[in-house]
Amino acid sequence: TRTRENLSAQLDQALSFTRTVDESDLEDLEAILLTADIGLSTTTEIIGRLRERAKREGIESGSALKNLLKQEIKSILDDVQRVVRPPSTPPEVILMVGVNGTGKTTTSGKLAAFFQSQNRSTLLCAADTFRAAAIEQLEVWSQRSGVPVIKTRQGGDPSAALFDALDAAKKRETQVVLVDTAGRLHTKAGLMAELDKMRRIAQKFVAGAPHQVFLVIDATTGQNGLQQARLFTESAGVTGIVLTKLDGTAKGGIVVAIAHELKLPVVFCGIGEKMDDLLQFDSAAFVEGLFN
Amino acid sequence: MFENLQEKLQRAFKNLRGQGTVSEENISEALREIRLALLESDVNLNVTKDLIEHIREKALGQQVATALSPTEQVIKIIHGELVELLGRDTARFKFASQPPSVILMAGLQGSGKTTTTGKLAQWLKKGGHRPMLVSVDVYRPAAREQLAVVAKSIGTQLYTGNVGADEAGTPLVLRLAKEAKRDAANFGCDILLVDTAGRLGIDEELMGEMSELKKLLNPSEILFVADAMTGQDAVNSAKAFHDRLGITGVVLTKMDGDARGGAALSIRQVTGAPVKFIGTGEKPDAFEPFHPDRIVSRIMGMGDIATLLERA
Ligand SMILES: Nc1nc2c(ncn2[C@@H]2O[C@H](COP(=O)(O)OP(=O)(O)OP(=O)(O)O)[C@@H](O)[C@H]2O)c(=O)[nH]1
Ligand SMILES: Nc1nc2c(ncn2[C@@H]2O[C@H](COP(=O)(O)OP(=O)(O)OP(=O)(O)O)[C@@H](O)[C@H]2O)c(=O)[nH]1
Ligand SMILES: [Mg+2]
Ligand SMILES: [Mg+2]
Numbered sequence: 001t002r003t004r005e006n007l008s009a010q011l012d013q014a015l016s017f018t019r020t021v022d023e024s025d026l027e028d029l030e031a032i033l034l035t036a037d038i039g040l041s042t043t044t045e046i047i048g049r050l051r052e053r054a055k056r057e058g059i060e061s062g063s064a065l066k067n068l069l070k071q072e073i074k075s076i077l078d079d080v081q082r083v084v085r086p087p088s089t090p091p092e093v094i095l096m097v098g099v100n101g102t103g104k105t106t107t108s109g110k111l112a113a114f115f116q117s118q119n120r121s122t123l124l125c126a127a128d129t130f131r132a133a134a135i136e137q138l139e140v141w142s143q144r145s146g147v148p149v150i151k152t153r154q155g156g157d158p159s160a161a162l163f164d165a166l167d168a169a170k171k172r173e174t175q176v177v178l179v180d181t182a183g184r185l186h187t188k189a190g191l192m193a194e195l196d197k198m199r200r201i202a203q204k205f206v207a208g209a210p211h212q213v214f215l216v217i218d219a220t221t222g223q224n225g226l227q228q229a230r231l232f233t234e235s236a237g238v239t240g241i242v243l244t245k246l247d248g249t250a251k252g253g254i255v256v257a258i259a260h261e262l263k264l265p266v267v268f269c270g271i272g273e274k275m276d277d278l279l280q281f282d283s284a285a286f287v288e289g290l291f292n
Numbered sequence: 293m294f295e296n297l298q299e300k301l302q303r304a305f306k307n308l309r310g311q312g313t314v315s316e317e318n319i320s321e322a323l324r325e326i327r328l329a330l331l332e333s334d335v336n337l338n339v340t341k342d343l344i345e346h347i348r349e350k351a352l353g354q355q356v357a358t359a360l361s362p363t364e365q366v367i368k369i370i371h372g373e374l375v376e377l378l379g380r381d382t383a384r385f386k387f388a389s390q391p392p393s394v395i396l397m398a399g400l401q402g403s404g405k406t407t408t409t410g411k412l413a414q415w416l417k418k419g420g421h422r423p424m425l426v427s428v429d430v431y432r433p434a435a436r437e438q439l440a441v442v443a444k445s446i447g448t449q450l451y452t453g454n455v456g457a458d459e460a461g462t463p464l465v466l467r468l469a470k471e472a473k474r475d476a477a478n479f480g481c482d483i484l485l486v487d488t489a490g491r492l493g494i495d496e497e498l499m500g501e502m503s504e505l506k507k508l509l510n511p512s513e514i515l516f517v518a519d520a521m522t523g524q525d526a527v528n529s530a531k532a533f534h535d536r537l538g539i540t541g542v543v544l545t546k547m548d549g550d551a552r553g554g555a556a557l558s559i560r561q562v563t564g565a566p567v568k569f570i571g572t573g574e575k576p577d578a579f580e581p582f583h584p585d586r587i588v589s590r591i592m593g594m595g596d597i598a599t600l601l602e603r604a
Contacts, residue, residue: 101402140433222334222523250525
């Protein structure tokens with residue numbers, strides 16, 4: 001963080017002394033965006049737009065320039081937000097997907113508690129039958145949140161667990177089913193096809209399901225995040241991003257590139273390992289975070 | 293998906309034919325392409341800047357030798373710089389003079405520590421060692437069960453200990469570690485692998501726990517387990533762990549994906565610690581010693597650069 005603090009501090013100093021916007025200000029801002037993992041292509045576009053607007057709107061001070069930049073990024077994130085309403089006939093089925101170790105199981109547990117707190121009856125489905133002790137991990141979250149979990153045995157068919165969970169949800173008139181799936185790299189065709197299969201099973205059993213497919217992305221992720229979002233959307237029909245581990249020093253800027261290029265909104269953020277370390281995404285706060 | 297660096301450089305140099313030396317003008321377009329390739333590979337911005345400066349210096353005024361095109365010359369320079377940064381050779385694994393040697397696994401949440409602990413144990417077993425595993429992750433749900441399943445699947449000794457007695461926290465962690473080391477010695481295990489909870493470099497309390505573990509165990513290796521998909525923040529986390537612990541090596545996991553793994557360069561640059569192994573899958577045998585050359589080829593989006601350059 002020290003480098004980043006210096007960068008930001010230096011920049012503030014530089015900006016407060018300059019009366020007109022020049023290329024070196026833009027370069028400093030570009031460095032902040034690149035260091036936040038927004039990526040060269042999206043960054044170049046944002047800075048290009050900023051340069052034009054600054055000229056057109058006669059921006060005089062550096063701080064005004066910085067505010068303009070914040071607006072630009074915020075609007076990229078806001079423009080892709082969608083209004084989501086729970087389906088008229090429950091259950092609402094939410095599939096948690098993503099590469100290995102991003103926080104799917106933890107976020108499933110947090111979301112279970114979140115929906116429960118909104119008085120929506122919830123069910124967890126342990127559809128990671130592959131990773132060692134993944135089921136036990138979700139069971140602990142089930143105890144913590146007081147939300148029941150449906151599972152099969154380790155090594156079993158994840159689709160069978162999904163089927164059982166949907167069946168139980170219908171019988172119990174549960175409102176939300178959260179499906180925790182195994183981590184998988186987007187490059188593994190066989191594992192991606194498994195997600196597609198789960199999606200079709202959900203659809204067959206509950207009209208319109210899965211209603212939401214959350215791609216869980218770790219804030220430390222670099223440029224590969226874009227490819228993750230691309231390929232998970234192809235196989236699993238991602239509807240939104242959950243950005244985890246924002247409590248660390250990583251900024252999670254890759255979601256700006258994802259919003260910009262793939263039009264996917266960020267829905268929730270993870271800010272720790274405890275049950276209530278979950279926030280609904282707030283674009284203004286996120287953008288502020290990029291500059292701190 | 294990616295156009296490889298060679299093609300991009302060829303474009304940058306297409307106007308060069310006939311000129312004797314690579315000029316400032318030719319080189320700046322090539323350097324832009326190199327910068328792009330490095331940033332797209334997640335090499336840290338400052339590390340990228342340094343590299344570009346070195347490459348510029350070396351490339352400027354180079355004679356266009358007959359055997360190598362300007363593109364090839366520049367590729368040779370980049371290749372040389374990256375390999376030099378990463379270290380030319382596959383790093384050695386250190387053991388203690390008095391067994392058991394302790395290997396401490398460290399890293400951010402979800403980077404692959406527990407999985408790698410199993411892989412490393414399997415690798416050591418194949419090398420004729422008798423490893424024992426212990427998990428001191430008393431925080432994450434089912435973390436210790438996960439290592440137990442891994443240990444069973446590869447048929448390795450595991451120290452379980454009793455966690456019921458004390459509250460989860462540093463004293464419990466230290467007790468488990470101490471007992472495990474004694475147990476390893478008793479069982480004639482020559483290596484103890486200690487799997488720890490994932491933690492953030494800015495978590496004062498848990499980083500403090502990590503240094504207490506180091507003090508207690510006197511490990512011969514402290515391996516920083518890092519995800520190959522890590523972006524710009526790699527320098528911050530690696531530095532935080534290194535400043536606190538003095539890491540002796542890095543394991544780069546999830547290299548079976550399509551991430552370029554530029555974080556390896558960033559981590560090496562801020563810590564000086566060599567990448568020792570890579571993880572290439574979820575199963576215990578998806579693990580291999582690290583070859584600097586391969587990741588350099590990967591970052592440059594090119595196959596076997598060494599062979600290409602043999603003509604030089
Ligand atoms: N600091 C922090 N850690 C988190 C957050 N979310 C998850 N984690 C931690 O990240 C690690 C991985 O989380 P999991 O929920 O197991 O991730 P996963 O995606 O289910 O992993 P796989 O199923 O193995 O692919 C665990 O140590 C979690 O406690 C967060 O928002 N902040
Ligand atoms: N594809 C792939 N997956 C890996 C590799 N190494 C680990 N994983 C997966 O990454 C996820 C996280 O691995 P863990 O070993 O649980 O990570 P950890 O660092 O112990 O996580 P915490 O203890 O929660 O901090 C799991 O799904 C592993 O199967 C690898 O080299 N390739
Ligand atoms: Mg999981
Ligand atoms: Mg672990």
